[in-house]
Amino acid sequence: MPSLLQGQDITCFSGAAFDHFLTFSQSIIINKEPKKTVSNSSTPTMFGYPSRRQEVSYELTPQSGIFSAIINYNVGQQNLTDENGLQLRVPEGNITMKTTGGCKDYIMDGSKTKNLIIDNKLYNITSSPKIQKYLGLDFYYFILTESN
DSSP states (O other): OOOSSOHHHHHHHHHHHHHHHHHHOEEEEEEEEEEEEEEEEOOOOOTTSOOOOOEEEEEEEEEEEEEEEEEEOOTTOOEEEOTTSOEEEOTTSOEEEEEOHHHHHHHTSSSOEEEEEETTEEEEEOSOOEEEEETTEEEEEEEEEEOO
């Protein structure tokens, strides 16, 4: 099927789409389960004494990464009005995160993702990635919920 866009048009439109992502994205922190490192420390035994037990120590190394994403707070949010007329946002509503392949690969690398820190609040990922393709660009959407 012939394309309506030429190579230069595709480059221009995909560049504008990526510029849009860079303009409206913000930094997020993705926390993974800490990496456990086991080290055996054995002390030499002295002649005539029984052998000593090997002491095993564990070291936990935090695993986290900083990525860019566009956060949309309006999808599935329920707005309630209390008796004083104040608008309340229910924290259990869905929030979407649009990100690029590097962030998606870090989330899906096989180790457990503990949480995400966005605007100093903790969120959990509640969906698998949904892909959006646009003229050679791949963006990934995740649904998040606020954790308490």
